[in-house]
Amino acid sequence: MPVKRCGPAAVLENKPLGDGIFRMTVRWTEPVQAGQFFMVRGWDRFPLLSRPISVHDAAEETLVFLYEVRGEGTQLLSEKRKGDSVELTGPVGTGFPVEKLKGKIAVVSGGIGIAPLLLAVKGLSGCEVTLCCGFRDKSYALDDFRPYVREIRVATDSGREGKKGFVTELTDPAEFDAVITCGPEPMMEKLARACIEKGVPCYVSMERHMACGIGACLGCTHHTAQGAKCICKDGPVFKGEDIYA
Amino acid sequence: MLKTVLNGVTMKNPVIAASGTFGFGQEYDQYFDISQLGGVSSKGLTLEERFGNEGERVYETPSGLINSIGLQNPGVDAFIRDDLPFLRKKDTAVIANLGGSTVESYLEGVQKLGETDVDIIELNISCPNVKHGGMALGIRCDIAYEAVKKVRAVCKKPLMVKLSPNAQDIVEMARCCEEAGADSLSLVNTFQAMAIDVYKRKPVFQNVFAGLSGPAILPIALRMVYQVCGAVKIPVVGMGGISSWQDAAAFLMAGATAVQVGTANFVKPDICLDIIRGLEQFLKDQGCRSVSDIIGAARV
Numbered sequence: 079m080p081v082k083r084c085g086p087a088a089v090l091e092n093k094p095l096g097d098g099i100f101r102m103t104v105r106w107t108e109p110v111q112a113g114q115f116f117m118v119r120g121w122d123r124f125p126l127l128s129r130p131i132s133v134h135d136a137a138e139e140t141l142v143f144l145y146e147v148r149g150e151g152t153q154l155l156s157e158k159r160k161g162d163s164v165e166l167t168g169p170v171g172t173g174f175p176v177e178k179l180k181g182k183i184a185v186v187s188g189g190i191g192i193a194p195l196l197l198a199v200k201g202l203s204g205c206e207v208t209l210c211c212g213f214r215d216k217s218y219a220l221d222d223f224r225p226y227v228r229e230i231r232v233a234t235d236s237g238r239e240g241k242k243g244f245v246t247e248l249t250d251p252a253e254f255d256a257v258i259t260c261g262p263e264p265m266m267e268k269l270a271r272a273c274i275e276k277g278v279p280c281y282v283s284m285e286r287h288m289a290c291g292i293g294a295c296l297g298c299t300h301h302t303a304q305g306a307k308c309i310c311k312d313g314p315v316f317k318g319e320d321i322y323a
Numbered sequence: 324m325l326k327t328v329l330n331g332v333t334m335k336n337p338v339i340a341a342s343g344t345f346g347f348g349q350e351y352d353q354y355f356d357i358s359q360l361g362g363v364s365s366k367g368l369t370l371e372e373r374f375g376n377e378g379e380r381v382y383e384t385p386s387g388l389i390n391s392i393g394l395q396n397p398g399v400d401a402f403i404r405d406d407l408p409f410l411r412k413k414d415t416a417v418i419a420n421l422g423g424s425t426v427e428s429y430l431e432g433v434q435k436l437g438e439t440d441v442d443i444i445e446l447n448i449s450c451p452n453v454k455h456g457g458m459a460l461g462i463r464c465d466i467a468y469e470a471v472k473k474v475r476a477v478c479k480k481p482l483m484v485k486l487s488p489n490a491q492d493i494v495e496m497a498r499c500c501e502e503a504g505a506d507s508l509s510l511v512n513t514f515q516a517m518a519i520d521v522y523k524r525k526p527v528f529q530n531v532f533a534g535l536s537g538p539a540i541l542p543i544a545l546r547m548v549y550q551v552c553g554a555v556k557i558p559v560v561g562m563g564g565i566s567s568w569q570d571a572a573a574f575l576m577a578g579a580t581a582v583q584v585g586t587a588n589f590v591k592p593d594i595c596l597d598i599i600r601g602l603e604q605f606l607k608d609q610g611c612r613s614v615s616d617i618i619g620a621a622r623v
Binding site: 082083084119123124125126127128165167287288289290292293294295296297298299301306311 | 343344345346350351353354366374375379380381382383384385386387388390392395537538566586588589590591592593
């Protein structure tokens, strides 16, 4: 029986947060898990492919995407206004196992990798969450996290905010019972390897070019310790040791 | 109204999900009941399991998609054991797409599939992404003729041969395959193409060349289907960039008995349903009694 859907969703808000970052709220009523994403398009035929955009936040009747304008597709999304609609396929993918995690959790982001982590943090109720986030120059979206985290540590490349340097320098896995992360791969690899070394469970959210987003095109197949996996369907969230061991 | 008979197999409509774009149907069945399709052509199978190609595998172009998947698949045996039962439970024609690297491996694969209840075997002699396999077979008529003839001799199912647009002469290739015993032809597979990463000063794909599909190829694919339909007597299944009912109707009017929809499945998982419904409405509006009324209708 069909359980997923593809179809239009009404745009309720599409707010610029500066530096090419936008927060789009759409109407959506079906359940979504932290770490899942949608294939999104807001145009007819060009560009050809929809864009994989992770779920930033979800409520009973709304869904929020936090995204960075990087190319033609995200540029077109950024031009959407209240009353327009976008086409969504999903939700797709396997997200963060937030309900299984306990104790002190580090939630670590690099750049727009912070997007899927808000819903994850909201799902970590009962955990003591530390958000460690890296940005190029300026932070964004942090106010939404504050009610759910004990501490926020910020690093920036420019040093304009927080500590100048890499977010990995703010995150010692030994302090935590588990780590979840999304960001550039070199950052996630460094963090995941540190976690593996210290025996701390780590979950990474991967990104790849993909055509379909539902596990059919096999364009995002990745070698893992568990064999060939689709980043889109079997992931995007994997255990760190399955990717980097 | 849309009922179509292809090589003795009755399909509820002429719309088939193309190989390599539809997995084995399970993913799409989460979006719509795939029993509504005329048929499903399986992901390209090889005798042995294959991981496929390393490096980048997909690259978007203006109205197109270049892929270098490299026939990632679980192998014929695993398909028969794990995936065919699901497809068979669905009320849709099941086409097993078979690739290979040697004639021997094709023969063994065809024999294994011949013992199952698949409806049609689609022989892929046209995958551009497997080194030393498929491609030469798809380009040279004499090599294709020999291979198809040997496969035909052991094949217990209707044999559809999938042609490459990269063939030296697509019409000659079609005639050769017909003469070698093919029961039907499907065309076109992807066009050999490439992309270059200008920042890295390197080809995007590890194999350098890869296969272009999507709306960008439609007009050329349509021309080839039109030419082939005029040259052979066996049924032709047309494909190449179809993403609307109008596109599908154009291939049927060029002379194709049925169509396959490929890359468009990636864009909208239930696009085939839009195409089926659109075709049905069009036929009604045109006062047609059956889809056969438009097959070849645009031939001059």
